[in-house]
Amino acid sequence: MKKLINNPRRVVREMLEGLADLNPAQVLLEAEDVILLAELPPAASRPVVVLSGGGAGHEPAHAGYVGPGMLAAAVAGDVFTSPSVDAVLAGIRAVAGPAGALLVVKNYTGDRLNFGLAAELAAAEGIPTEVVVVADDVALRDTVEPARRRGIAGTVLVHKVAGAAAAAGRPLAEVARLAREAAAALGTMGVALGACTVPAAGKPGFELAPEEIELGLGIHGEQGVARGAMQEANALAALLLRTIAADLDLKPGARVVVLVNGLGGTPPMELAIIARAALGWLRGQGLVVERAWAGNYLTALEMPGCSLSLMVVDDARLALLDAPAEAPAWTGGGRIAPERRVIPAPAPQHAAAAPASGPLAETLRQAILAAAGAMEQNEAELTRLDSQAGDGDLGISMARGAAAIRALPPGSFAHPEEALRQLGDCLRRAIGGSSGPFYATALLRAARRLGQAPRAADWAEAFSQAVQAIGDLGGARPGDRTMLDALHPAAEAFQAALKRGEPAATAWGAAVRAAEAGAEATTTMRPRLGRASYLGDRALGAPDAGAAAAVIWLRALSPFVK
The missing domain is CATH 1.25.40.340 (DhaL domain)
Structure with a gap:
């Protein structure tokens, strides 16, 4: 597998340096792989700050969500590897003030351990710190208890809810509560059409036959919970959404937002087709789709495939999702029409009557x-x-x-x-x-x-x-x-x-x-x-x-x- 890199051991640092070069609102911590919000109020007057992170390879997550209204810092580990405790702690120290910090953590053992210990150390230093764990992978609903599920692409929506609450000046306990409630109202499931290649490994993580797919995979290049036959986009979207809707116990009239997330190797054309299928299925079930986004939000390097996330919303949570944010990877908006609008094509302005047939x-x-x-x-x-x-x-x-x-x-x-x-x-x-x-x-x-x-x-x-x-x-x-x-x-x-x-x-x-x-x-x-x-x-x-x-x-x- 050919990749546009220099040294496999330096891909994360060089990527972060490139991101810092491209985004004037972001800065890079000198001694750690941490992207920070460039301009923060003086420490004494800072509101609650939200941090997240994890292994690299999920770009634009997590650094792409560092900006006003979302994350104050993103901590990166090696590709698909949790960042160290010291890196997380350095990020907390760099951005947190007396109001404290909230860490949004995807439910992987390394992330929970390292972010959790960093939170304890920060608290010991006098920085109020809370941790919210996201476990939105409904593909594991028949395999493990809910608290042990993986955290995957729906985490981005939790970033947005928590970031908006923090930007509004709410206290740490309330920001944490709103983030936990958002995580509990969230479900995600993915499908892969092929594997990805970790730069240091140099070969794909698994192999699929031409007509095979992986269902219910995580975001670290691993296999899914089941291998199946390739299906049309409509059928795949319906399969994913049926599982998510059953897990969330959605009934007709429920209000939801949907995130169509590319895994890194899926073109926008295909994501739009999946979005069309998803909106059609959800509306066909009598669900009210309040917002929808489609694009690459949390990927697995160059893996072909996608995931779908649903979050149940009310007016208060929807207001947090709609609140302004200026992070590079957050496309914002998400507003959609209640139904697809199609207008008739205009008729020719000078349509002449058909002439009588001639000899030829x-x-x-x-x-x-x-x-x-x-x-x-x-x-x-x-x-x-x-x-x-x-x-x-x-x-x-x-x-x-x-x-x-x-x-x-x-x-x-x-x-x-x-x-x-x-x-x-x-x-x-x-x-x-x-x-x-x-x-x-x-x-x-x-x-x-x-x-x-x-x-x-x-x-x-x-x-x-x-x-x-x-x-x-x-x-x-x-x-x-x-x-x-x-x-x-x-x-x-x-x-x-x-x-x-x-x-x-x-x-x-x-x-x-x-x-x-x-x-x-x-x-x-x-x-x-x-x-x-x-x-x-x-x-x-x-x-x-x-x-x-x-x-x-x-x-x-x-x-x-x-």
């Missing part, structure tokens, strides 16, 4: 459907070509466009101008990436050149105008290794052959041969535009996929050119 309507329909069929038949080949120098999506994009063409109503082919305009609108919506806009622009410009009864010369000019439109839009020229290397010579050959007096079918044959030669020439062209240009000479050896696609549909049109 059936020929146009058959020709366009033939081109669509050719694209579908060659989906795999276009995917293969595009994968060599692009992102591999051209085959599926063109097949999607073909399916959209088949869905066009018969009136779409009434006249050449109408057919090209409808075809452009259809492909604009159906084809992703760059191909959709290119084809749509080309077809719309060509449509403006055609009347209801165009001659061969009109078709040739429309073809040339379409090719010019692609160049104008994307900035490409022949020789840049794009679809233009097939289309430009084809348009020129078609127009030249007609000017020589050749029949339209013969001229079209010349156009197809010119396109074939142009596409083949791209095999030795160094790309100058698009994703392929990033590969340089590595793109050589295969024809450009866009040019190959153009040849396919040009050939398919040949039987209909008369």
Whole structure:
């Protein structure tokens, strides 16, 4: 496993130094791995301060929550290892005043021992100190008693509640009570799609088959309570939430907040899909979702997967969650609409009535459907070509466009101008990436050149105008290794052959041969535009996929050119 580190033994210190460099509201303790709030009131007038911490590897926790309204200090140990008693005590001494300190501790043996002993030592020095233990992992509900469960991602919400209470000037006993009550109203469960790699170990903590997942895992790269088969996001979210809701004994009408937490290797796209599933499930159970957050809040290095946390709230606890906080990793907000809002798309402003069918309507329909069929038949080949120098999506994009063409109503082919305009609108919506806009622009410009009864010369000019439109839009020229290397010579050959007096079918044959030669020439062209240009000479050896696609549909049109 490759990692962007220097020395595995110094990853924690260097990470903290980087965080201190990036966040002017934070400072780093000189002799210990502790991040502190940079500006605190004089010691004698300080309110209660909240501290937390644990092993590194959970970033942005814990240092990411050091800021006004949340933590005053975060103490870091080695990766997945509890910080020392001396480090915790140094953090308490650095930030606490006579009002005292609250330590929010995740329920792991090392953390409880070291934070607990540090609290005793601080109290012996005259610093009032209390400890709140978070044990929110409901996956262990059938394995251990509640007090022995692990503390995982829901701890972040306890940080927020405790930090807001402390910032409001409440006394230590009340801050501790509010934090304990919040922890008791909290449940979390996670799922992993793979393992993570501790820098010092250099290899993943466990192995999963391609279709396996770990359910109910902690946050230290360990295995879960059960191994199961991969499921869709909706099913996984429902599985996690059913367990949490049963543990919290939630009934319809209960008010909750939900935290969708990435474990470090899950992209925002997937977290948003999980959030959608979670909100849908919770509302379907009659629960009132007051706030929701999604992102990386407490991770396990680069582990792929997520956890879901639910906290039961009332007006008072919700006010603490809503209170201002300026910690770097706390995204705040969390407000959501009572239900998803979807508005209808605006209709075209100048929708014209469909014209009566002209003499070319059936020929146009058959020709366009033939081109669509050719694209579908060659989906795999276009995917293969595009994968060599692009992102591999051209085959599926063109097949999607073909399916959209088949869905066009018969009136779409009434006249050449109408057919090209409808075809452009259809492909604009159906084809992703760059191909959709290119084809749509080309077809719309060509449509403006055609009347209801165009001659061969009109078709040739429309073809040339379409090719010019692609160049104008994307900035490409022949020789840049794009679809233009097939289309430009084809348009020129078609127009030249007609000017020589050749029949339209013969001229079209010349156009197809010119396109074939142009596409083949791209095999030795160094790309100058698009994703392929990033590969340089590595793109050589295969024809450009866009040019190959153009040849396919040009050939398919040949039987209909008369």
